[in-house]
Amino acid sequence: MHTSEDLKKIGVKFVIYTPYGNTYFVNHEGLITTKQCNFMFSGSWKFVGLVSVKSNYRITFADLSKETKPDLLYKNGNPKYTVRDLDHGTTREWGNSQVHGVNNILFL
Numbered sequence: 001m002h003t004s005e006d007l008k009k010i011g012v013k014f015v016i017y018t019p020y021g022n023t024y025f026v027n028h029e030g031l032i033t034t035k036q037c038n039f040m041f042s043g044s045w046k047f048v049g050l051v052s053v054k055s056n057y058r059i060t061f062a063d064l065s066k067e068t069k070p071d072l073l074y075k076n077g078n079p080k081y082t083v084r085d086l087d088h089g090t091t092r093e094w095g096n097s098q099v100h101g102v103n104n105i106l107f108l
Helices: 004-009
Strands: 012-017 023-027 045-052 058-060 081-087 090-093 104-107
Touching: 004 012
Parallel strands: none
Antiparallel strands: 012 023, 012 104, 045 058, 045 081, 081 090
16 A cells, blocks of 8 residues: 555655546646556556536646645535546546546545
């Protein structure tokens, strides 16, 4: 298990949690990794920002901080946002927000 201090040492800026328990680590350059990738940032998977699941509202990586983090969940517990990423040159929005939405973001 990696502690917050361990994650900071490898440059993690924040951690994204999904409703189904997936965890993603984003560094200060916006690169994404997972535990399954041994916490190695490949350089080809990048966090672009958050996208509202019900509107066109977006929060870019540059604008997302501990101070600007929005309320991430509706009153019923479903995520308000999903992730927009850039993976090997393809921009994607993570699908089904109840599975791949953003449940929480922990800034380190």
